[in-house]
Structures are given as structure tokens and as C-alpha cells.
Amino acid sequence: MLGTDTLALIKSNVARSHPMERAAYWDVESGTETGNDSTPFISLNDTQNSLVRFTTSGALVKLSDKSHNVAYPRIAIQLWTSPIDRQLAVDATEDIALANSNTRQDLVDALEDLSEVLDEAEEKGYQVPSEMAVSKAKSLLETMYEIAPQRFEVYPMPQGEVTIDATDENGHYLMLLIASDGSARSLINSANGRSRRHFASTDDITTEFLRDTFLEIDVSDG
Amino acid sequence: MALPTSVADQEVVGRRIISSGDAKRANRKKIPPTVFIHAHSVTDISVDRIHSPFQLEVLNVAVNETPCDRNFYGWAKLTAKQARDLNCCVKGSRTCTNRFHADIVLPSSVSGDTDAEIEKAKELAKASKWLVRPDKSLNQMLQESARQRAERRERSVS
Numbered sequence: 001m002l003g004t005d006t007l008a009l010i011k012s013n014v015a016r017s018h019p020m021e022r023a024a025y026w027d028v029e030s031g032t033e034t035g036n037d038s039t040p041f042i043s044l045n046d047t048q049n050s051l052v053r054f055t056t057s058g059a060l061v062k063l064s065d066k067s068h069n070v071a072y073p074r075i076a077i078q079l080w081t082s083p084i085d086r087q088l089a090v091d092a093t094e095d096i097a098l099a100n101s102n103t104r105q106d107l108v109d110a111l112e113d114l115s116e117v118l119d120e121a122e123e124k125g126y127q128v129p130s131e132m133a134v135s136k137a138k139s140l141l142e143t144m145y146e147i148a149p150q151r152f153e154v155y156p157m158p159q160g161e162v163t164i165d166a167t168d169e170n171g172h173y174l175m176l177l178i179a180s181d182g183s184a185r186s187l188i189n190s191a192n193g194r195s196r197r198h199f200a201s202t203d204d205i206t207t208e209f210l211r212d213t214f215l216e217i218d219v220s221d222g
Numbered sequence: 223m224a225l226p227t228s229v230a231d232q233e234v235v236g237r238r239i240i241s242s243g244d245a246k247r248a249n250r251k252k253i254p255p256t257v258f259i260h261a262h263s264v265t266d267i268s269v270d271r272i273h274s275p276f277q278l279e280v281l282n283v284a285v286n287e288t289p290c291d292r293n294f295y296g297w298a299k300l301t302a303k304q305a306r307d308l309n310c311c312v313k314g315s316r317t318c319t320n321r322f323h324a325d326i327v328l329p330s331s332v333s334g335d336t337d338a339e340i341e342k343a344k345e346l347a348k349a350s351k352w353l354v355r356p357d358k359s360l361n362q363m364l365q366e367s368a369r370q371r372a373e374r375r376e377r378s379v380s
Binding site: 113116119120123124125126153155156157158159163165167171173175177185187189194196 | 261292
């Protein structure tokens with residue numbers, strides 16, 4: 001069984017990587033896995049669904065079933081850089097620490113790019129994006145990181161949009177172009193083909209849309 | 223040595239990178255599509271024919287043609303064939319100051335469609351590779367650029 005120190009560390013990591021979430025939000029449940037191995041486990045629960053489960057069988061870390069992750073993608077995917085339904089045979093605390101350190105640096109770097117986007121637009125002779133576009137881009141970037149912690153590219157477009165670009169190694173991509181009035185459009189090139197979509201507001205870009213697109217374009221590995 | 227007007231498939235052409243942000247991205251192998259997008263939605267994208275026998279000469283032209291408030295960092299390079307495989311036309315178009323000038327002409331199907339231009343630029347960016355200018359290190363150029371930016375800010379404040 002995982003010790004209380006380990007559990008405290010996990011909760012602390014969750015709290016640190018999710019400032020919006022309070023560690024107190026999480027309850028702890030322990031029990032025994034049903035099935036072949038009857039492995040003891042500890043899981044972190046929210047008010048409705050078990051999200052993550054830690055067992056002692058080879059320090060296996062297991063995410064709960066996909067339907068739970070649909071409801072709570074921010075938490076589950078922030079903890080691990082792997083696809084949401086993959087089992088990781090690694091030490092739970094080390095993995096969380098690694099995910100935190102990688103995520104933070106990538107996020108810091110992308111936000112730094114974002115902070116330079118106005119200067120860059122001016123330097124290039126582009127229409128300069130609005131403060132609102134930058135603010136919306138920041139919020140979107142943070143949400144995207146919670147789903148798939150990795151380095152997203154951020155740069156201005158000639159017509160004054162701020163672009164967030166998630167491209168995988170095969171060249172498949174999701175590009176979000178945030179306009180100065182707070183609207184946005186997406187350009188997607190995935191294994192399923194190309195698509196474009198307009199959003200009256202970046203608020204209409206849902207977590208589900210982002211997560212589904214990331215799975216399509218294979219950026220969820222981080 | 224004279225350059226033929228037509229650009230052979232195996233010839234390497236390069237789009238100049240004159241933004242520190244784009245240079246840093248290119249150095250991380252993340253050339254952004256904006257490198258291949260003209261600020262005023264023009265479908266002829268200027269490039270240099272940079273095959274090696276002329277590289278130093280091309281470098282001089284690129285440096286001389288770079289506006290004084292910008293820096294020339296290097297090229298996003300690809301072969302003419304790679305551009306043609308993306309349905310672009312590549313043609314030599316020497317100017318009075320640059321005999322190495324050529325154009326990558328985007329297909330007419332994307333003309334006037336901003337998103338299609340972005341998508342095509344993304345394809346070109348994916349096909350291209352970063353070639354830093356051979357006479358300076360990137361760090362050196364970025365430091366220089368940061369200093370110039372700081373000076374510009376000071377001037378605008380005063």
C-alpha cells in the first residue's frame with residue numbers, strides 16, 4: 001500500500017500543478033482491486049468519480065476509465081503526459097514530479113513567446129493583436145497545457161491574430177487563430193483530413209474539442 | 223557564372239528569416255508558417271537561390287537588402303522540387319540587386335483565401351529546414367537584436 005508520505009506528496013503535487021484546485025477537494029479511498037490480482041490501491045476521488053488510482057503492483061499508475069476523464073480531463077492529463085487511457089509502469093511520485101517540471105518549463109516558454117507577440121507583430125509590420133486577443137490566448141494556452149503538457153508555438157499572424165500552434169511529428173496540426181475581437185478560428189490537419197471552424201468567442205472552444213483534436217493529431221504524448 | 227532563368231528541381235531555395243522570434247523557432251526545428259506568408263497577402267513568395275557555390279554572394283545580397291532596423295538570421299530552405307510537390311511554381315526572377323532572386327508562387331486555388339494560404343505556408347514550412355547564416359552564431363545575432371530592441375525602446379520613451 002502506498003504510504004501516507006507518498007500520498008501527501010501526490011496531493012501536494014496535485015495542488016501545486018492545479019492552483020485552481022484545492023487539495024482539500026480530493027478525498028482518499030483505499031480498497032482492493034477486484035479481478036485477478038486483488039491488488040490494494042489508493043485512489044484520489046472527487047465528489048463524483050474516481051480519477052486516478054495508485055496501486056502497489058509494480059507501482060502501477062492507472063487512470064480510471066475514459067468516461068471519467070471526459071468529465072475531468074484537466075486533472076487527469078495534467079498529471080501524466082501519456083494518452084489518457086494508457087497505463088504507466090513507473091513510480092507514481094517520480095512521474096508526477098517529471099510531468100510537473102516538464103509542463104512548467106514548456107508553459108513558461110510559451111507564455112514568454114506570448115508576452116513578446118505584440119513586439120513581434122510590430123517588428124514584422126503586422127497588424128498588432130489586441131490585448132484581449134493576448135489575454136484569451138493566455139487562457140487557452142493554459143487550458144491546452146492542462147490537457148496535453150507540451151510546448152505549443154505562439155506567434156502573430158499578419159492580420160493581427162495570435163496563433164497557438166500544436167503540431168505533431170507527422171506534420172498534423174491544430175492551429176488556433178485568436179482575433180482581436182476575441183473570436184477565433186481553428187485550422188486542423190489530421191489523419192482524418194482538413195477542417196476549419198469558426199468560434200464567435202474563444203469561450204466556445206471547449207475542452208472536449210481540444211482533447212478530441214489532440215487525440216486526432218497525436219500531440220497527447222507530450 | 224550565369225544562372226539559368228529556370229530553377230532546377232534539385233536547386234535549393236531559401237526564404238529569408240529576419241525576425242528574432244522566427245529564428246529562435248527555426249533553431250528549434252519549428253519554422254512557423256508565417257515565414258512563407260507575405261504580410262500583404264501576396265502569392266509570390268520571394269526566395270533566394272542558395273546553392274553552395276554562390277552562398278557567400280547570396281549572403282551579402284541578403285544582408286544588404288535587409289532593412290536597417292532588422293537583422294538577417296538565415297534561411298528556411300527547401301528544394302524547388304519540394305515546393306513543386308506542394309503544387310507551387312518556382313521560377314527565377316532576378317532583380318537589379320539580386321541575381322539569385324526567385325519566387326515560390328502559391329497555387330491559384332489558394333489565392334484570396336487567407337486560411338488556404340496559411341495551410342499552404344504550413345506545408346512549405348514543414349518541408350523546409352533551417353539554415354543559419356554562415357558568418358555569425360545565432361546567439362551573437364540574438365544578443366545584437368535584443369540590444370537594438372532595447373535601444374529602440376529607449377529612443378521611443380525619450
